Amino acid sequence: MRALGQLKEKDLSVGLEFSGYEKETMKRVFGVAKNSIGSHCSPIYSFQTPSNLSNEEAATIPVVYLTAYYSLFYKSNLKKGQSVLIHAGTG
Numbered sequence: 001m002r003a004l005g006q007l008k009e010k011d012l013s014v015g016l017e018f019s020g021y022e023k024e025t026m027k028r029v030f031g032v033a034k035n036s037i038g039s040h041c042s043p044i045y046s047f048q049t050p051s052n053l054s055n056e057e058a059a060t061i062p063v064v065y066l067t068a069y070y071s072l073f074y075k076s077n078l079k080k081g082q083s084v085l086i087h088a089g090t091g
Contacts, residue, residue, distance in 0.1 A: 015041075019049060019059040030058035032066070 015037030019030035030053075031046035049058045072078045 017059045017062045018043070019055040022046070028055065028058075030055070030062065032062045 013034045015035055016032055017030070018033050018036035018041050019028070021027065022029050028049035029043070029046045030049050031043045033041035033043045033046075035041060045062070049055065072084065076084075078084065
């Protein structure tokens with residue numbers, strides 16, 4: 001969508017998701033940051049990486065999760081008791 005100019009973004013930084021090690025504690029973390037395509041970034045949101053995920057796997061989670069959450073709760077206004085049909089038709 002970004003390549004087609006369909007996003008109303010003011011900030012066109014490259015890279016949103018990251019995973020790696022927190023500099024001070026050396027704990028494994030993943031999350032969302034601006035300009036995260038590189039070896040260092042300043043996280044906006046970060047979470048400790050579960051031991052059952054590799055850094056590569058953890059880096060694929062944040063934007064997909066936030067997109068689904070935003071779509072269901074902000075755009076669709078999903079409420080308690082409602083249901084959603086999710087299928088594999090997109091990939």
